[in-house]
Amino acid sequence: MEMLMTEESRNGTAVQEFILEGFPAAEHLGIFLFLVHLLAYLASLMGNVLIVTITCQNQCSQTPMYFFLSSCSFVECCFITTATPQLLAIFLSGRQRISFVACFTQAFVFLFLGATVFFLLAVLSLDRYLAICKPLHYPTIMSPRMCFFLVAVCLVLGFLFMAIPVVTLSQLFYCGPNVIPHFFCDFGPLANLSCSETRSIETLFFNLALIVLFTSLLIATFAHRNIVITIMCLPSTRERQRAFSTCSSHLIILSLMFGSCVFIYVKPKQTSRLDTNREAALVNTVVMPLLNPVIYTLRSKQVHQALRDALSRVLLHR
Template sequence: MMQKNDSHIHEFILLGFPTIMELQALLFVIFLIVYLLTVLENIVIITLIRRNHQLHKPMYFFLGHLSFLEAWYITITVPKLLINFLVKNKNISFTGCMVQLYFFIALVCTECVLLAVMAYDRYVAICHPLRYPVIMNHKVCMQLAVGSWLVGFLTSMLKVFFISQLSFCGPNVINHFYCDISPLLNLSCTEQLVAETVDFIFALLILFIPLFVIIISYMCIISTTLCTSMARNRKKAFSTCVSHLTVITIFFSATLFIYARPRCIPSLDLNKLISMIYTIVTPMLNPLIYCLRNQEVKDTLRKVLCDTGAVSRVSESLDQPKTTTIIFQLNLNPVSV
């Protein structure tokens, strides 16, 4: 695919966030902390789900996939941004740009489908609780998870194929901190109608079909929950959905603004700020949102921390040298004079 491209440009310059050197150093520290914190949060969630049998449920199975996705999601863009803060040469090769674009689009599309699958899981759990173990069995969960990844990576393959066939004659400066579709289309010097149309159609499909599934699922959830007579069950149903709805609102608001619009709109600095929401902010907040709003995750994390503390105390006591205390008793008999 790369060999067929007849572009005159063999590398691009990622403009990123051009500022004074001191501010770039500060931004480097901030983004580095955010990146490490995000990866650590998602690894903790994946570890909790895998090692605790009480979390071996469909909801947490999909949450584990989401955490795995977002750990890679932020790794696609932020490390290159961190390097560009430290070096003057902010170039990225044409092949490197296409690879970054491919994996980024694949993960975005996968997350769209995965969020819809999680909404469907909540619909079955709340609206059909008795049939939930049968409908959402392990085989079905595996098929839904694998299907989400396949849809994302196949959609990305088609998008990147058409974009890679364009010619780029110059300039080669991308006004972004990673290779994205809109900035690349704006740099093309050949007819881009086909690539633009393919991208726009797939963007609508991959965004609006999952969003439609999410809306229908939550309409049914709200209807069922409002018909529930017990206030305790109603509160529990809403509490399990609030965190998911929060993630959906943040993610889809940003992605719809960026991708579900005509490609002729130029890339502005506003695009970079909006892109930061779903590329950096959302992956960092999602683990916190799910943990803080989910009692089972909080209880499991608390139990793990307590067990770790207990093991640590036992280990310390075993490591201490054993001492034997010998008590001598001195008997003084009175002496008569």
């Protein structure tokens, strides 16, 4: 997507680049934090790639649930790659410069992929609802064609919801300063630096963030409420434990993601609490992508079996 350049400066001082400040208070821990976050980044990539690989290669895992999980994992790989390399560079060498166009492109891609993940989690909740509450109709409803359609809808909605505010923000006037108190280009810090009136665009972003987050939350709440009711009616204790185990993993991910994103984005004034937003953003860019594959894979017998099969094939070919 081609971002629109800022309007011509009336006094010759228009900002052409931004400086990402990172975490000035932790500069003395740069190498240590670089190594910690590098390991977390690599572990996140490996975990999410593992889910995608298992889903593609293992016949037992080629179900709608694992298709949505692998789609979410692929999007998360792209999501963390949008911001984490910038964070690693800041820890390693201090402040980083980024051009105007690159900064807004990063902001758009980050928000677009983040919104897409929330829509995918909502779809995953519906998938679990249909599998547990409507098992007889589940194979017919969740056909391969429907699965691809739902993922495409999530991508389109994420694109449309985030393109409007970011493109509008990029058309505002930036006359300086150009230091962003963050480790990547995000909506709030950029709105704070604009010399133009930002109230209307902040209100628009606030409303769109509300729609994305709380629509996903309502769908997930509806799905899991009905799932719990259905589980409580199951005759076997083992069946109830198995169903609760699957749903609890999903609820852990949802609660952490919704909590951090509501704290960062769902407020009418985006320029408030920028320092605390920076710390909270680490949850979305570092912690959550690492927890997702761990929680989903460690609690899935299908993934365990697929890993054993893959390991057996590797050993047999030696």
